Amino acid sequence: MAAATPRVWLVRAGRHGERVSWALDNQVAGGGFREVNDLTKATTRESVGDLVRAGFPEAKANLVANYTGQLWALRERIAVGDIVVLPMKMSGQIAIGRVVGDYQYLSDPDPERRHVRPVQWLRTDVPRTAIKQDLLYTLGAFLTICEVSRNDGAWRMTKVLESGHDPGARPTLGKAAPVAPDVPQAGDVEADASPAVDVERYARDRITSTVIEHYAGHKLEHLVAAVLTAEGFTCTVTKASSDGGVDVFAGRGPFGLDSPRLVVQVKSDANPVGVDVVQKLQGALGSHGADQALLVAWGGINGNARALLINQHFRIRVWDADDLIDAVCRNYLQLPDELRAELPLKQVWVLVEEETP
Template sequence: MTATTQKIFLVRAGASGEDENYALEHGVAIIRFSEYPSLATAKDYAAVLALVKASQTQINSRAAGNHAGQLWAYAVAMQVGDIVVMPRKITAQVALGRVTGSYKYAKVGSDLRHVRNVEWIRPDVPRTAFGQDLLQSFGALKTVYTVARNNALQRVTTVLAGKIDPGFTPTQDPTRNPDPGFADDDAIALDLALAAHDQIVAHIQARFHGHALAQLVNAVLTADGWTTKLSPPGPDGGVDIFAGRGSFGLDSPRLCVQVKSQNTPSDATVYRTLQGSMLTFGAEQGLLVCWGGFNKVLLAEAKQGHFTVRLWNSSDLVQAIYRTYEKLPPEIQTQLPLKRAWMLVQDEPET
């Protein structure tokens, strides 16, 4: 496969990420569309559209075209060597891999599912590793679609190789895909709440790096009723923040907090260091805040400490900020100006 023919396909693992773990553990990308049988005999878009209409006789033409376009992209257009992007709702990360096998209709658990084999090369890329325009493409309300605009192929390939997203410059020609069944990124409905959330995450990343992120976490804990002591910049002995209940912070539970601002997943060494600090300082609870999230080994190990240590990634910290924002000090609100907005919640379609 040449660079000119290679494509990027975004494939979701369920509306709530319910298929994420299975997909990563078994090296597959799976979609539901359980109302449709095997697509193995469909060789082009017209054949997929005919199958959709035959399976759902009451479906309107717009929905039929929508379903057929996604199913055709997944079963026919997707080729071995293409890149698969799977946004992870459970961990606020993005999994990146390459297609390794043809379409098949196979049993997953007790159900027959539409399946593609994928080698998940980077299963835990932080969302913060991508530019806002790519995150916007990743937030479209579809199960399967291609990501093509703003030189996406080169940029995602760069991240897949372990480097940072080089971003898009306006002098580059945005890529458009003329194939049937593909939708232009700009024309796809977006998850507006997720887009706003990603914008806030990017703002925090730009303005609260290093010790400033520890200061932000400290402000959130204070607003949440903890009495805290923030370690000064520099070596902190494994603890960025000491926290406790009561006027002097001496009452239980006592909390040790470690904050990591790097934009890469933290490993189990960081988790073990925090556990050691908890023993040293007599803290019953720990909070590990890692802006870049956590790798698979750390997450597995942290299950054993579920009742003593909590993990916060960038999304968890932002949720805590939402919860405590009105109580944050004025200087934090000035650096992070937010406004509550209301919108009508629409059903997130499987398609």
């Protein structure tokens, strides 16, 4: 008999990801809810609710129910062996770990670092590009803590943990499921307290998905060249079969011969690239007499590659998928008409939704 799929939980580390490094370094998940006291002796959902009401005496009933549901999940519903997913806003990557202990209330001087579960972080560099759009939408819920279950999400996240790739929902389990963010289970949160979705992150993920569909492989080099051209460079895209480790040459001036002269390598794979790619680019930087190098790695770089680049800040820059999308958006009106026809974008204003602690 096949082993049961563990439950998977989204546990954020601050409104702006400010507790991510602390969570990873200390092998924990959680934090926030600074107004709420120790939950160790709160062995029922009702007793957790009492502590939430004491911490938020002016809060409306729906908000109290929402916070109670999240903290009850952290206190009791999350089990040892379950999987925790941590989106990292600063890097655009996702960390995945396994819960290894019960709820703890830490004595950390920072009240934002007290309500936690011990976690063994197993992957800390999964790119968002490795996860399909419907599951990314679930991970875009504003709730600090919620279960990932829609669209076969639990099974898929265990596969991401194993292989680094999202295989998509299994047909018999995920085909009819709606594309919507997960919410805490019935009884944990009032029906009208459903979480808002991070619209900005959702829109960014949709753009990212569309870009890689249209520009995978050698075509991504032409998109990078178009962006650099819009930023004032004269670019030459090399032939795919004989690039010698350089996909785009870029320089200032009418012929692209003036400084700064760049060598650019473009990797469209969803996996983070490693040391070998960085070393090859370092070699190309010297052999071509370039001033600087740009590595466009759609899936980002792994930890070893990042360590190799620590002392290369003024010589080599890395763009992951988010960085490239940023560059596309800020130069969009200067991009060629045919490219804008392939990638039609519109700037809109949206109301900022209130986030949980």
